[in-house]
Amino acid sequence: MEHKVRDPALAPRGKQQIYWAERNMPVLMRIRARLEREKPLAGLTVAASLHVTKETAVLVKTLAAGGAQVILIPSNPLSTQDDVAAALAEEGIGVYAWRGMNEREYYNAIGFAISHNPDLTMDDGADLTVSLHKLAHGIADKTLDYVTEVAKGVDFVKVASKIRGGTEETTTGVIRLRALHKEGKLLYPIIAVNESYTKHLFDNRYGTGQSTWDGIMRAANALIAGKVVVVAGYGWVGKGIAARARGLGARRVIVTEVNPIRALEAVFDGFEVMPMSQAAEIGDVFITATGDIRVIDLDDILRMKDGAILANAGHFNVEIDVEGLERIAKSKRTIRPYLDEYELPGGKRVYLIGEGRLVNLVAAEGHPSEVMDMSFANQALAAEYLAKNKLGIGVYKLPDELDAEVARLKLEAMGIKIDELTEEQRKYISSWELGT
CATH class of the missing domain: 3.40.50.720 (NAD(P)-binding Rossmann-like Domain)
Structure with a gap:
């Protein structure tokens, strides 16, 4: 895949960092093993605007194992780990990211992602999604000139109409996308990953x-x-x-x-x-x-x-x-x-x-891998859900049963067991007839 990173020679160190993250992200690795067998993302291009960290690399490799072609760009000019970017580029991911991007370079990266005509978008803060929507709606913005420098001749309305859906990782991004939907300008469905309990209760608080x-x-x-x-x-x-x-x-x-x-x-x-x-x-x-x-x-x-x-x-x-x-x-x-x-x-x-x-x-490396394990498990399951289901335009929560599955897998990986309801208990809490 075409890519642009700071220094390809950093790849060996990046691979070590990714290995360490994989060792500490057992839920996502379990999901990867299943996706690799089933290939639910085969034939799809995923454009992801995320912090380019070792944890993100584990997610990206999981999507690729599921059959996707992945384009990865940053969601912040200063958060890219250059060794990780180099390692992913060497493994065939379309990375366009380096630490310390200026405004023009940052929005050039968004143009790079859009120019690959994605089927799914994956966002952290909604810059990718919002930029595409502004271009599709003909809304003027200085930063969009930088997007179109790279995405030359792209029909943005056509690109947006092809997208099956997107995901959003953050509170800030979800707020932006709900506002976009409220104004009637949202062009494809979004799964608000941030609203999954196994994301915001753990990532936002503990991470x-x-x-x-x-x-x-x-x-x-x-x-x-x-x-x-x-x-x-x-x-x-x-x-x-x-x-x-x-x-x-x-x-x-x-x-x-x-x-x-x-x-x-x-x-x-x-x-x-x-x-x-x-x-x-x-x-x-x-x-x-x-x-x-x-x-x-x-x-x-x-x-x-x-x-x-x-x-x-x-x-x-x-x-x-x-x-x-x-x-x-x-x-x-x-x-x-x-x-x-x-x-x-x-x-x-x-x-x-x-x-x-x-x-x-x-100033640091972002959240510990153990907590991003759940956040990115939600992202991977959301991508699979969008690939398998046709949703109407709107902002959705990931189904509760998938949220619960992430928690179940995390407990299993930690060696923790919990009780299960008996048939009598299930009946009691689902009935209006039983009481004192």
Whole structure:
């Protein structure tokens, strides 16, 4: 397959990384063995816009084992592991990815994926899906010029009409695609993989909870014990980050929220809750996890104490007002890899990790393989489901029985057994007649 990676010579190291991930992803490996026998994806092209990591490589190789031709592009300019990209290219995957892409290169990659006329799309953040829909609907966007530089002469309406369906991995992406459907512009069915319990209950909470702190500690080498940590957003990602902050010995963990139910939940979980304007004055480490824009704005940054550390765990680099920070900073310098120091008017300094992009993938390796095992098992099963079933246009949840199958396989791989309902118990909980 045609490919474009940073350095093909990195392939041997990438293969070792993929091997390690495969050792720790038993659910997906079980699914791979079945797909390899049955070939449900034979003859189909899958265009996947995902973080190009060793875990993603296990998913991609599983899709290929099921008979698919796979095109892999990144879903973030800074998250690609170049050795993994090289290893996949050597194994015949159409990879167009390298770490540190600029905006033009990132959207060129989307053009590369679209130009292969896919049957299925697989997304993390919805940039691939949304770009194709904008082009098909004739919606102007500067980034689309970069897409069409590579996808020259492509009939985007025809490409979209051929697609059987797509999948979406993230909360942010699902929000975008539901909005697209609400406006009547969605052109093919989407399975919201993020809504599977074995995805968001584990990946978002335990995976991001751990890997976010991994990225912060690698970048800043900061001691978390004794610090005041501020977590913006108390969805599943925020819950995981706050819980891990407490476990690392943070002196205070403060949550900021706009949703009263989530704010109340944070209070009942034992965390302080207050507005960001108040938290900004007392926090040592700030982490955004909301999916919204300028959650930490310039006024908040100017209130922060000298030495405050800022990190983002949301999908896009819009949650921290990086543009405003760049505009007012007296100076900027890189102190450590992925750690930039900004001197503010008045002499205070704040430290931004990874340009405000996904801290766990920019400054670390992303989620542990064990948790991505379930997330990507859902992706593989969603691709198979779309290949076998014709869905109407809409945004769907993966069937509950497939979600439960992922959990069953994970427990089996961990050597854990659970009880089963007796016939009497099944009858009791399914009947309206039986009671006290």
